[in-house]
Amino acid sequence: MSHPTKSHQRFPFRATVHIRKNFRKLPPITQPIRPLEKDSRAPSSSLSATNIDLKYESSSPIGVDDFWNKLHQHIANQTSEHNDDHGNQNAPNKVVRIFVSSTFTDFFNEREVFPALRDEMEPAGLQIIDCDLRWGVPKDSTTEQTILTCLEELDRCFDDNGQPFFIGLVSDKYGWVPRLDELPTNITKRYHWIEGASITLMEFIHGALRTQNPNALFLIRNSENILKSIPDKYTDRFQDKDEYNQNQIQELRNQLHRIVAPEQIVHYDCLYDGLDSSSGRERVKIDGLNDFEEQTKKFLIEAIKKWYPSNFNNTNRSDPEQQQINTFLLNKTQIFVDRPKEFASLLKYITGDHKDFSLIDGEPSNKKNAQPLMALTGRSGDGKTMLLGKFVLTIEETQQSKFLLFYYFFDGAFHAQASHFMLTSLKQKLDKYLADNNIISPRTNERLKITDDSFLPDAIELLSIPLFIVVDGLDKVNMHADLIY
Template structure:
């Protein structure tokens, strides 16, 4: 499976990033971001990565990192929402709907938190034992697939993958201090059975140069505490769905992410001692519980609409 670099691909990638630099804010955010508040506040964390090859990491986030972080947030009167679009983009949506869903969710993070709490997972290092192998860079839409309205609204840079564009929109253009980039050591492929390498290997020959450039640009743009590295190994194959599971994510991966966002959230939303009426406090707790259970409801749109119409008619 060829994934070797060439000068033509390097030149193409360099040209793309020259266009990216033209869209960077001339006055990015500097200094500490502190928000004074009363009552509960929503904190959104947007997870950006290709999907199939980072299934194990996303499962760790959903089952371990975010539940612990959610409990910690609730003690500070903060409501945590993790934005994992694996379940939020139906397969039958149009290209425009897909692009707007991805970037629009980041817009919601801007709206709620001024600067998005943004997590990107990538694996930019070329595998060392198998020649001409690199990992996935994601879907790269062509000019005909990106509507002009999306290009103008989001300053879309042609040649970028959707995942790269999420990085640009959510972090790179604004020097986002709430962004964390976790880079997986590609040597884990040594432990993955060869028949499952296609899950992780990108057949697109430009992928190697794109991932190398992305890694270099992030390292040069952001301080070291915003660029983390982790290692992992093959664990097993799920017999039901064929997904690859990895081990070794408990410390180098899980703890780095938890500690980073705990620090950033506490700095942006410092804990304030407030005297709250016990009935008001109970009401807020119920509202937080309701939000935590209703945000991830998917499907059953007709039933939900009937309920909404019925309640509205009573008002």
């Protein structure tokens, strides 16, 4: 490797950052039909829930039996496109999206089960993201925007994980049912089963029922104790009064046992525990959820381990330092920077197509396969780390057979001797590659010893594919005085 002070290319970084949200912002299609009576308990902030229970002037919805017959026909006609698909993530570091679906006003307590799950999964190189859209849709969204936001977020789960990790919470509320005349044609054509479905049931169907998703868990609350105990003024937060909705929620409970495997359904009990005003809005407190939490955690851990077994194979696990960096990168790149020009320049550099780059210091090397260093510079906060993080994760997924990729992000490594750990990790990466490919030294006819002083240059010399090294945050670390790294 050339000395960094003698030969490198500088890559200026001054472009404006454009942030993309997790879902596409849809333009208004039709003027939204205003509800005659909006639930007064809906959040007053500019962001409101996707599963807010609203009351609309009733139209004649499809009959309950007709609805479920139509849905069963749809399920029977579905292909098995997702059954063996584990998503588009080929790298060891993966995002596991857990989509949580329920009606809005009655499941605040049950949704808080994920911190312990994150702690359990991170050492395996998996980042847990709970997709909870209660606060994710702008208040003035049209019906189409609301529906598509929910279903397209589920589509993102399909893209990443093949079959979403899905939690469906069922009680005595069916939720908001959009009127048929509110549903644009493109929605009804795309989702044939949508008429008569509440927003919550749409999520159930799209994320689990239509594909017979093995990663879905439905938790059905036994609400008798709560309904007997809560003050009368809060009853409508936990139980529908509309006859159609009551019939649908009862039939939903029956149909879940018909469609879903028994091991994917849990009935649980809980207790009324008074009222809580600590958040500024009085809410009903529910207690006795220990069994709910344990059952949910147990199912998800087993499902994730079964879905991604290689992440739990000790021989495939990276060292703790690298796992720490992997977790940092997954978190860092969730909201990503759209920089096609800079991304393309990085790709050109690693493929050797950098003749149009200007060498700002030193002389071109005559060594075989040598190329100067590229320096990515910019002001603090410009998004350098995010760009490099997204780049290495993309390369790791799409071109891992073409390069031996090593990356080290000092912001993700919390050690005083981070430079030492970086070199150690690089040696371990090279040693594993040589061992996996049965590469030995032609001079000794033996494997190189990682403890030898010459291991690093000798190992690089034996590689059959280019070694691509990305180091982020060199300016934040006290490297060796002579800058040999």
